[in-house]
Amino acid sequence: MVEMATPGLAPGARIYVAGHRGLVGSAITRHLASRGFEVLTRTHAELDLTDADATTEFFADTRPDHVVVAAARVGGIMANSTAPVDFLEDNLRIQLNVISCAYRVGVQRLLFLGSSCIYPKLAPQPITEDALLTGPLEPTNEAYAIAKIAGITQIQAYRRQYGASFVSAMPTNVYGPADNFDLETSHVLPALIRRCHEAKVSDAPEVVLWGTGTPRREFIHAHDLARACLTILSSYDDPAPINVGTGVDQTIREIAELIADVIGYSGRLRFDSTKPDGTPRKLLDVSRLHALGWQPEVPLRDGIQATYEWWLEHSGTPIVAGPRRAHRSTLTR
Template identity: 65%
Template sequence: MEAGRVVAPPTASPRHALDLSARVFVAGSRGLVGAAVGRELRRKGFTNVVGPTSAELDLRERGAVRDWFADVRPDVVVLAAARVGGIRANATRPTEFLSDNLRIQVNVLDAALEQRVERLLFLGSSCIYPKFAEQPIREEALLTGPLEPTNNTYAIAKIAGILQVQAVRRQHGLPWISAMPTNLYGPWDNFHPEHSHVLPSLVRRFHEAKEAGISRVLNWGSGTPRREFLHVDDLARACLHLLEYYDAGDPVNVGTGTDVTVRELAELVAETVGYRGSIEWDPSQPDGTPRKLLDVSRLTALGWTPRIGLREGIAQTYDWYLEHLGSGAVRQ
């Protein structure tokens, strides 16, 4: 076992077996990640899953969050709430990405500490790592170099969350943990033309081009950066696995351990959607980090591996998109 790496064989008993009657608060329960975590909890038989909407509880409002925790007293917290978006959203709204995420995190983590919540999982993002980190990226790369400028405010907020979890462990002895997912996709994703991430954006663009008979689709960047993609249902399974099997301050990467170029991704999405026109690229637009592949050895040593392949996952996502197109579920 490497220094600083807490692992357990796949056959080990859970270090923190969760009671199916525990009150589990999923913060961000209507988002891509929170909805998937809620589905997985219920599938596993948890009977007391709570997740107020943002209209019912604005996590940016400190007093409201504190009062809610005092009233509900959750046993377990999964902090999946965040302001998220792709390159364009991060580049044009950096203030909100920093301010909103810092407030959400600090309010939830402080209220959870006040109520002595025994088990908490903070979800960050792979963008916390330096832009030119050695690939695949190990958890130890955190804070060893400059960040990608297009999303550095979001990354700083998430890094602050990791440090707060570590501080609570040191000062108060609570077994809180952090996980850093790679690029996510799946049902309930954001398909907005300007604020979405690359995969749902491609789904929408190719679908609309096919429906309109458009002969060419122009995409941002060169198409050469390499990215790793994880289906959100696999992430939800990983979250429950970590809550039961992991107990250390260091964050844990959650991904597949494989990547593709953005160009390869676009071609796969176009094939899935049935778009047969020309796929073109605008290299004057930013590419972001050249490569972002996570080292997932810490997680696999705990006995977890993903189940949903990229081709299968994209097909499932497109089916969901078609089924919910025109409804409030597809954010446009």
């Protein structure tokens, strides 16, 4: 049975989710549809959001009531370090095109999704929203972070100059179904799931991981993020970005050990301290979100188990046991 739409957004409102095939966008699409909204989507093949003319035509034709900007070029330390131009320019183009077109066709509410990496590398913990622009960024993902900061500024500028009811949210590290498990571009949690699984299947004696294992990270399941996005769309209207997280973090070593335990890998986890760690800690202060009545639902272990099972079902390539060898993984932002 379809539930009634959330108060604050009209029942059956038409909501365009940019980036609906990604980890975050797909979860938001499922959640909005389950709440009775009409969700508009386009694949990248159907609409390239870096193309200003194509984006303008799409908005002129569809005229959605609301928009969620979940489309972005994303990746971990390796991807951000090797392709900073792509992360900067692609994200700037997507944001400029979608936000400006949404305003021109009269979109009522727009939610722009950024990232916790917008905050200074050494920001006081837990990180409050007013820590933005108070110190240097983490160098390994600076280009991506600057693009997201530009998106926040664009949202604030549209509010100040035109009175647009546009808002921005900064999620912590997200995981769940439809995550990216490519070892060259994935974030830490899916990379660890894949590495530990492959090590288990090949009976490898160890998995070698980048960094010291001491940085602390906070993770939120995509389902919980989707719930938070609907809460924000319905109830939040402020120029300041709002943090989205669980308010709980663990060390990378603890995360890796938990994943190995879920998967059943009993080999050694060895950390290569000659490789970068990234930001030492990124725990978000989520008091603003909690004040709206939102709380997370998915425990980390349960979420990891479900994500692992999803990947096994959807990977499509059987992994055949091979010779014993060490598996290497990068730790990401």
